[in-house]
Amino acid sequence: MSGRIYDVIIIGGGPAGLSAGIYASRERISTLLLEKGMCGGLLTVADLIENYPGFPNGIKGMDLVNKFKEQAKRFGTEIVELKEVKEIKPVDGNIMVKTDKEEYSSHALIAASGTIPRKLGIPGEKQYTGKGVSYCATCDGPLFKNKDIVVVGGGNAAVEEALFLTKFAGKIIFVHRRYELRAAKILQENLRRDKKIELLLNHKLISIAGDKTVNSVNVFDNHTKKQTKFEVSGVFIYAGFLPNSKFLEGIVEFDDSGYIKVDGKMQTQTPGIFAAGDICSKNVRQVTTACAEGTIAAMSVRDYLKKER
Amino acid sequence: MSGRIYDVIIIGGGPAGLSAGIYASRERISTLLLEKGMCGGLLTVADLIENYPGFPNGIKGMDLVNKFKEQAKRFGTEIVELKEVKEIKPVDGNIMVKTDKEEYSSHALIAASGTIPRKLGIPGEKQYTGKGVSYCATCDGPLFKNKDIVVVGGGNAAVEEALFLTKFAGKIIFVHRRYELRAAKILQENLRRDKKIELLLNHKLISIAGDKTVNSVNVFDNHTKKQTKFEVSGVFIYAGFLPNSKFLEGIVEFDDSGYIKVDGKMQTQTPGIFAAGDICSKNVRQVTTACAEGTIAAMSVRDYLKKER
Numbered sequence: 001m002s003g004r005i006y007d008v009i010i011i012g013g014g015p016a017g018l019s020a021g022i023y024a025s026r027e028r029i030s031t032l033l034l035e036k037g038m039c040g041g042l043l044t045v046a047d048l049i050e051n052y053p054g055f056p057n058g059i060k061g062m063d064l065v066n067k068f069k070e071q072a073k074r075f076g077t078e079i080v081e082l083k084e085v086k087e088i089k090p091v092d093g094n095i096m097v098k099t100d101k102e103e104y105s106s107h108a109l110i111a112a113s114g115t116i117p118r119k120l121g122i123p124g125e126k127q128y129t130g131k132g133v134s135y136c137a138t139c140d141g142p143l144f145k146n147k148d149i150v151v152v153g154g155g156n157a158a159v160e161e162a163l164f165l166t167k168f169a170g171k172i173i174f175v176h177r178r179y180e181l182r183a184a185k186i187l188q189e190n191l192r193r194d195k196k197i198e199l200l201l202n203h204k205l206i207s208i209a210g211d212k213t214v215n216s217v218n219v220f221d222n223h224t225k226k227q228t229k230f231e232v233s234g235v236f237i238y239a240g241f242l243p244n245s246k247f248l249e250g251i252v253e254f255d256d257s258g259y260i261k262v263d264g265k266m267q268t269q270t271p272g273i274f275a276a277g278d279i280c281s282k283n284v285r286q287v288t289t290a291c292a293e294g295t296i297a298a299m300s301v302r303d304y305l306k307k308e309r
Numbered sequence: 310m311s312g313r314i315y316d317v318i319i320i321g322g323g324p325a326g327l328s329a330g331i332y333a334s335r336e337r338i339s340t341l342l343l344e345k346g347m348c349g350g351l352l353t354v355a356d357l358i359e360n361y362p363g364f365p366n367g368i369k370g371m372d373l374v375n376k377f378k379e380q381a382k383r384f385g386t387e388i389v390e391l392k393e394v395k396e397i398k399p400v401d402g403n404i405m406v407k408t409d410k411e412e413y414s415s416h417a418l419i420a421a422s423g424t425i426p427r428k429l430g431i432p433g434e435k436q437y438t439g440k441g442v443s444y445c446a447t448c449d450g451p452l453f454k455n456k457d458i459v460v461v462g463g464g465n466a467a468v469e470e471a472l473f474l475t476k477f478a479g480k481i482i483f484v485h486r487r488y489e490l491r492a493a494k495i496l497q498e499n500l501r502r503d504k505k506i507e508l509l510l511n512h513k514l515i516s517i518a519g520d521k522t523v524n525s526v527n528v529f530d531n532h533t534k535k536q537t538k539f540e541v542s543g544v545f546i547y548a549g550f551l552p553n554s555k556f557l558e559g560i561v562e563f564d565d566s567g568y569i570k571v572d573g574k575m576q577t578q579t580p581g582i583f584a585a586g587d588i589c590s591k592n593v594r595q596v597t598t599a600c601a602e603g604t605i606a607a608m609s610v611r612d613y614l615k616k617e618r
Contacts, residue, residue: 019362019597026360026447028476051335053328053600054363056379070365185337186384265592283574284605288328291362292601296593306495 006032008301009097009106010077011085012244014041015287016277017112018068019294020301021077024110027302031077032104034097036084040065041114042278043287045136047164052287061138064287085113085247088273095272107308108301111248111260111268111275112294115241115285120152124208124217125237132214133235137161144234146170150217152205153238159183159191161236166196173230175219177204208235243279255281266297272308274300315341317610318406318415319386320394321553323350324596325586326421327377328603329610330386333419336611340386341413343406345393349374350423351445351587352596358448361596370448373596394422394556397582404581416617417610420557420569420577420584421603424550424594429461433517434546441523442544446470447595453543455479459526461514462547468492468500470547475505482506482539484528486513517544552588564590575606581617583609 008024010017013035024031038044046061055064073079087098088109097104117135119125125133134140141164149169151162154176160183162174174191179202181188191197200219206227207218216231243258252268252275253261259281266274276293278285317333319326322344333340352358352370359367382388396407397418406413426444428434434442443449446460450473458478460471463485469492471483483500488511490497500506509528515536516527525540552567561577561584562570568590575583585602587594 015362022360022362027473051331051604052363053324053331053377053380053603054361054368054373056376056383059363064363067365068362071362074365184335186335189337284601284608286601286604288597288604289601292595292598294362295360295595295597299593 004105005094006030006104006106007305008032008108008110009034009095009104010110010112011097012041012112012114012277012279013039013069013079013081014112014114014277014290015043015068016114016290016294016297017041017110018072018077019291020110020112020276020298021072021079021294022068022075023295023298024301025072025075025077027298029298029302029305032106033072033077033079034083034085034099034104035079035081036113038081039069039079045138046160047138049287088247088251090251090270090272108272108304109274110294110297110301111245111252111273111279112277112297113244113247114278116244117237118240118242120205120237120239122205122207124210124214128208128210128214128235131212132210132233133208133237135237137164137236140234141165141168144169147233148173148231149234149236150175150205150219150230150232151236151238152176154178154180155182155238155240156184156187158238159187161238162197163187163190163194165236166194169196169234172197173200173219173232174198175200175203175205177222178202205235241278245279257281265300266293267300272304313414314403315339315413315415316614317341317417317419318343318404318413319419319421320406321350321421321423321586321588322348322378322388322390323421323423323586323599324352324377325423325599325603325606326350326419327374327381328600329419329421329585329607330381330388330603331377331384332604332607333610334381334384334386336607337385338607338611338614341415342381342386342388343392343394343408343413344388344390345422347390348378348388357452358596359451360447397556397560399560399579399581417581417613418583419603419606419610420554420561420582420588421586421606422553423587424552426546426550427548429514429546429548431514431516433519433523437517437519437523437544440521441519441542442517442546444546446473446545449543450474450477453478456542457540458482458543458545459484459514459528459539459541460545460547461485463487463490463492464547464549465492465496466549467547468496470545471506472496472499472503474545475503478505478543480505480507482509482528482541484509484512484514486531487511514544550587554588566590574609575602576609581613
């Protein structure tokens, strides 16, 4: 462990964490940002972001990430990638942050570690992950050129990614368990208009089968109670998300789903620990809201540090 | 009055209103945005915005506004500038919006009409706004690296912003018209402790002069009745903000200062009327938070319209 104590450690390099970095650094707060993979969070798996204000023609997810990152660095945020936080421990009024091999220390903490895709938990899903089953169209879409695939889900992510996949795939079977999609209307229109996409509402995916890689799925019709087998090479799953908050268990308060409870100042019930972005218990999870929460968390850290000194 | 009833009318074309426009239009909600001047809100008074994530080298306030505006238009927001809303009236379950000459009608409303900085009303103030005179240290502070400036005010904002400005400015002359500051004691202590700051109590700024940009100010000593000229490059004025909410008097609930009270969904106490951005009763007023609130308000309008139909 290095002797240095940072003013704040931010965990997670998505929009919330990087925005917190921008604001904290501009306040001349010494800031370390730890990211378990490469910066970007869910932005990295999005092809084109059209609803983040400031980019009228949309912007590639990775391009937006790189701008956020450059901006945080410019003002002095120290960013360390490929460091997964395993444990948080309040020690002597400071906060100790443990990764696999390192320990870091800070006066305050902002948890912005986001979410991970939820699994369906159906036969074949785990076995074929990376062998036809994917949670990221941007990453894996090009592997399915002219091949038939299934997309599962009903929200913005599912529809956006299905539309993106039409660039590569042959036929796309879009399976949603309810009668109505949750996605934005403009996305639903584009989905229904696309001739490559066959929409199966009120259906659910019940199993994935294959050889070395996926070659079929079984889909259950909730209405007729009949099963149909589809021959496909790929399965893209957008079944929601789970909070990436395990390392904070027992340290801060969660809601029933494991999201972190915060007040209007992004403060958790534990003094000195703040949270921002998708990991928070809330309704709207967008890039805009993540950035705002990062902003507010950084401002609250500033006020907290002032009081402590 | 045209017979058309919009799904939602947004009042105000700053970051909150334009973000609400982007999100509402993407939901295929018919959206009219009325702006009393030209779109932009407080962004128009900021030269370089350095803290809005996505623009690592900063972006001119007006350039950012134009991007927001183009994006909202692209998805279908109808923007009408130079229409000041004078009155709001719930009529037959809809909302009637009156400007000087027109009447518009909608099912829901988002008030995003922001605030206006309280002006001192002294010679040079208007002429040099954006040319040395600023109402936002967070926006413009870094432009005054090693330069001498004046800060005017006596409340928390003035002191906080003066302290923030010590990171950049050379010398700071802090001018307050009374003998005592209104700011919290701890802030006053920090102010007095700072060697960069010269405190002029019982003084008032009486004029601002310059060439293309500010180069001096005249300060009047209320006690000795003497005037002193100070050579400075910047003047930061914190005479408070005023919520631009008069047209909603009696329609929605205000806090004691006239800001609109909202819940976590940006809903006012009046069904169908939402608010977003600086006009809301809250702590942090930044572009990021305005965009997030615009996003959330639009999502809430979508949900509200679904329920109503």
